[in-house]
Amino acid sequence: MNAAALTVGASSARESSPLPIGRTLRAYLIEAKYEMLNALRTPAFAIPFLAIPVAIYVLFGVFIAGGGEGGEFGPGIANYLFSGFSVIGVIMPGIFSGVGLAIERDGNLLKLKRAQPLPPGATIIAKALMSMGVAAIAVTLVVIAALIAARITISVPQVLIIWATLIVGTIPFCAIGLTIGAYTSGSAAPAYGNLAFLPMMWLSGLFIPLPDALERWVVIWPSFHLNQLALNLAGVEQFTFVSPVRAAVVLVGVTVLFGGLAIRRLARVG
Amino acid sequence: MTAQAQDRFHALDAALAPVALLANVTKRYDKTAALDDVTLAVRPGELLAVLGPNGAGKTTAIGLWLGLTEPDDGIVSLMSGSPLDIQSRLDVGVMMQDVNLAPELSAREHVALTSSYYRDPLAVEDTIALTGIEALAGKRYGKLSGGQKRQVQFAAAVCGRPKLLFLDEPTVGLDVQARETMWRTIRRLLDEGCSVVLTTHYLEEAEALADRVAVLAKGKLIAEGSVAEMRSLVSRKRISCASAVEVDDIKRWPGVVDAVRQEGAVQVTAFDAEGVVRKLLAADETLSHLEVKQATLAEAFTELTKEAA
Numbered sequence: 001m002n003a004a005a006l007t008v009g010a011s012s013a014r015e016s017s018p019l020p021i022g023r024t025l026r027a028y029l030i031e032a033k034y035e036m037l038n039a040l041r042t043p044a045f046a047i048p049f050l051a052i053p054v055a056i057y058v059l060f061g062v063f064i065a066g067g068g069e070g071g072e073f074g075p076g077i078a079n080y081l082f083s084g085f086s087v088i089g090v091i092m093p094g095i096f097s098g099v100g101l102a103i104e105r106d107g108n109l110l111k112l113k114r115a116q117p118l119p120p121g122a123t124i125i126a127k128a129l130m131s132m133g134v135a136a137i138a139v140t141l142v143v144i145a146a147l148i149a150a151r152i153t154i155s156v157p158q159v160l161i162i163w164a165t166l167i168v169g170t171i172p173f174c175a176i177g178l179t180i181g182a183y184t185s186g187s188a189a190p191a192y193g194n195l196a197f198l199p200m201m202w203l204s205g206l207f208i209p210l211p212d213a214l215e216r217w218v219v220i221w222p223s224f225h226l227n228q229l230a231l232n233l234a235g236v237e238q239f240t241f242v243s244p245v246r247a248a249v250v251l252v253g254v255t256v257l258f259g260g261l262a263i264r265r266l267a268r269v270g
Numbered sequence: 271m272t273a274q275a276q277d278r279f280h281a282l283d284a285a286l287a288p289v290a291l292l293a294n295v296t297k298r299y300d301k302t303a304a305l306d307d308v309t310l311a312v313r314p315g316e317l318l319a320v321l322g323p324n325g326a327g328k329t330t331a332i333g334l335w336l337g338l339t340e341p342d343d344g345i346v347s348l349m350s351g352s353p354l355d356i357q358s359r360l361d362v363g364v365m366m367q368d369v370n371l372a373p374e375l376s377a378r379e380h381v382a383l384t385s386s387y388y389r390d391p392l393a394v395e396d397t398i399a400l401t402g403i404e405a406l407a408g409k410r411y412g413k414l415s416g417g418q419k420r421q422v423q424f425a426a427a428v429c430g431r432p433k434l435l436f437l438d439e440p441t442v443g444l445d446v447q448a449r450e451t452m453w454r455t456i457r458r459l460l461d462e463g464c465s466v467v468l469t470t471h472y473l474e475e476a477e478a479l480a481d482r483v484a485v486l487a488k489g490k491l492i493a494e495g496s497v498a499e500m501r502s503l504v505s506r507k508r509i510s511c512a513s514a515v516e517v518d519d520i521k522r523w524p525g526v527v528d529a530v531r532q533e534g535a536v537q538v539t540a541f542d543a544e545g546v547v548r549k550l551l552a553a554d555e556t557l558s559h560l561e562v563k564q565a566t567l568a569e570a571f572t573e574l575t576k577e578a579a
Binding site: 017018019020023026027030031034037038041042103104106107108109111112114115116117118119120 | 336337338356357359360362364366368369370371372373374375379382383384386387388389410430436
């Protein structure tokens with residue numbers, strides 16, 4: 001042990017300075033930019049997540065359910081279907097961002113980044129921003145389809161409120177996805193992702209009527225709460241069943257719980 | 271001491287302080303000691319080659335220096351600070367083994383991304399030129415061959431103008447030309463004052479580049495010194511000649527470890543080369559093609575690790 005060397009070394013430590021705040025912020029943004037580029041260039045990620053929400057919205061929300069007076073719910077059902085299919089556009093990139101994380105862990109990329117002077121949390125922040133970016137494109141496509149189809153009865157400002165709420169609402173689903181990615185391998189992550197995604201899509205009453213036995217359980221799904229929050233904030237009263245505060249609390253809780261689990265795990269094992 | 275003298279003293283100290291240090295470090299995985307009371311320092315401006323068979327503790331040592339793992343005992347420092355401190359890593363470049371970078375980004379984008387982590391990186395195009403990856407710069411990483419991927423990882427390791435560079439088996443899978451380019455870049459970085467820690471299985475690589483060699487075996491530092499010192503640790507020499515003397519007779523001479531006849535030539539391994547040569551010349555006046563060679567680093571390494579086993 002060379003104790004003198006450690007003491008002496010302190011003098012050179014004083015000469016080094018931290019990365020300036022401007023460069024640190026730039027590093028976060030560049031990490032997010034390349035995360036987004038890599039995701040959009042990955043056909044297995046980008047194509048389904050951008051195409052599926054708008055495709056099923058057009059099929060079920062416009063062609064199948066969109067005609068006529070909307071049955072027992074009246075023409076307002078078109079607004080609910082628009083919001084519900086838009087939520088799907090948010091859940092998918094959020095949850096499946098974990099697949100990318102798991103693959104990066106398998107490939108030791110996170111270990112390399114821990115060895116590099118990457119600003120703290122940049123990997124997670126980049127994945128969240130990437131998910132929000134992909135979700136923004138997916139929901140925008142649904143919005144464009146809805147406006148062209150002219151089935152919805154809500155105003156453009158209401159559409160924009162729903163759009164903005166959903167984009168921010170990607171974060172809790174990204175937290176769930178990152179937890180999956182932090183705990184599972186790259187080959188298992190898609191299966192776990194589907195295990196979370198499919199029930200959320202089908203059982204939270206986003207676009208199909210549920211039997212009574214299932215309907216009372218919709219409150220356990222964060223996708224239901226995001227849809228409720230968006231409809232509440234946009235003032236679509238016909239289909240709001242829980243208060244916006246309650247929906248927001250659930251979504252924040254999901255973010256804190258799963259985000260915390262992911263961060264804890266990644267800090268230990270990378 | 272005057273303030274001026276103190277400043278000079280501190281400047282001298284800073285110049286001599288190790289840029290990376292393991293001091294009496296022990297690291298265990300379960301009950302197995304991956305490193306056992308190892309002290310190893312990387313001095314400013316030198317290339318330290320860390321050699322050792324698989325499982326010797328090389329990767330653990332690098333993992334400790336990079337803050338990827340923490341010691342059970344002892345002190346680890348990086349750039350005079352803690353390896354866990356991001357500030358310590360701002361002057362450090364890293365090239366690890368078995369890393370898959372994002373496949374859909376181009377080599378240029380990978381260099382740009384990694385450059386963004388550093389305080390004063392090279393311009394992206396300068397890094398590309400320095401590491402000779404111009405032909406790969408626009409290609410997607412996932413489409414590159416294994417050797418080309420290593421070249422891109424090397425470019426990402428040097429883009430931040432590191433004062434200390436960790437290279438873990440950097441030339442695995444490289445063709446001769448790419449390896450020469452990488453060696454040339456490493457030498458240039460050394461000339462500019464960068465320190466390098468290199469692990470390699472290619473002993474000629476350590477021989478060509480290293481100022482100092484540290485040999486690990488079973489978690490212990492079994493030898494440390496210059497390449498010449500490493501060789502001299504192993505006193506064996508190789509004697510080769512054309513001679514009619516029977517190898518079975520030579521084997522009985524003092525100082526001889528082994529003697530064989532290969533393709534008509536007698537090959538003798540001996541501790542006392544001078545004594546054996548004298549006896550050979552005395553025993554055979556027609557002896558020719560006499561050649562005495564110092565053990566190579568590879569032979570020294572093999573012998574050292576055998577002794578530790």
